Amino acid sequence: MDVVLLVKAAIMGVVEGLTEFLPISSTGHLILAGSLLGFDDAKAKVFDIAIQTGAIFAVILVYWQKIRATLVALPTQRQAQRFVLNVLIGFLPAVVLGLLFGKAIKAHLFTPVVVASTFIIGGFIILWAERRSPAATRIQSVDDMTPLDALKVGLVQCLAMVPGTSRSGSTIIGGMLLGLSRKAATDFSFFLAIPTLIGAGGYSLYKERALLSVADLPMFITGLVFSFLSAWLCVRWLLRYISTHSFVPFAYYRIVFGIVVLVTAWTGWVQWAD
Template sequence: MNIWELFVAMLLGLVEGLTEFVPVSSTGHLIIVDDMLLKSQELLGSQEIANTFKVVIQLGSILAVVIVFWPRLLQLIGLGEKSEPGTNRLKLTHVITGLIPAIILGFLFEDVIDTYLFSVETVLIGLVAGAFLMIFADKKARKHIEDDSIDDITYKQAFLIGLFQCLALWPGFSRSGSTISGGVLLGLKHRAAADFTFIMAVPIMLGASGLSFIKKLDVFTPDMIPFFAVGFLSAFIFAWLSIRFFLALIGRIKLLPFAIYRIVLAIVLAVIYFNII
């Protein structure tokens, strides 16, 4: 591994970490930075190694969520602080309820998604459609909502948010963008919807990425481990910073700034790829 290769690993980890859990689509950003500028597939000499690297940096981002929400995750599995009698508490069954729709649709249409939906055109559609959903959610958000929290989510809301999460099966739509928008449209505050989104992301992303990781263990040769390690650490650090910053801001700035950014990103991609100007 030379310095340039390690820099590429760090930069791709940075892009993954900063964009995976905010509603701007990490897929769109990785297309710009990797496919157009860094060319990691050409650098690594193999599509399989490049795909494995993307799984590794996604695991780094997932670890950041686990660290941020560690006390809450412990509560979900019965190892954390006990709630007072008669008070609400988010349960593991709420999370499972929210995961059911995406798990079923992802299992049924995995081959179709991998074969037909991973292209610049579909990402552009996802970026713009997701942006309009976010704008619509902000417009319809309850203005005088009580100071509710993630613990006030009902099973019905959890399931319906899970349906919104299915939109993220379309590349470029953004898991956090679709689920936070769904939560807001269902009456949750932006922060409560964001918290539930991040907690739901842990099992579904850990399951998918973990399975892919196990299938690709043969790629982890001694000469490639430094490249993977730098990417993983970079993704973890920048995902942790991004999540903390996003959660501190989402209650004040809502989704509109991210929607505008997505539309600008879609325009940039269209101009670069299709020579519109």
């Protein structure tokens, strides 16, 4: 058993869990962390996507009461049916555009410089979104969303195909710009993550199955476990945080972190691997 590899897997799992649901881009952080750790070959890229499933289990656990109540009411209650339909509608654009453009994006845009640039751009977009008038908010709960609202958020989610953009950042900030309250946008982002990330993880494992073997199981299990634990802590904290705070600190984090990556890349202080 390669202990060093398991330590790297644990670190990557923590990075995934802590960043997946914050508007700071888990993929971007995984690319940067993998570059620093030398954990960035083809198998590592499959690993990065697969361990998102651990983070999703954390969301399912945190939202279990809502999920269970929806499943129980699904056969008879219109509100539960509309909620599930909205999640599926929001999920659909990622499936279509991911199949069409996912391979090309991974081949050309998964680089530290691209990640750093989108970090900075995304930070300024968050600042702009947070300065909008609260009067623009028209949806207070995910149960108030229409199928058209869900489709719009689903289309915005596709921006996160560009690494460094942030899936949660796209859906939360995009949802706020479309009229959702901060709480409604965050909740729908989490629910939308369930089919999106499970689907992406399962598809990636199936597509790249020739790269994998039974010997890789300890690495994947380690990453999943640490991803689950760190995501569970992060989601619980974020839901408390947004009740009294804005996303402005995350915007400044993105801008500063992006500048640091660009400066260290241009000066050669850090050898970021492309």
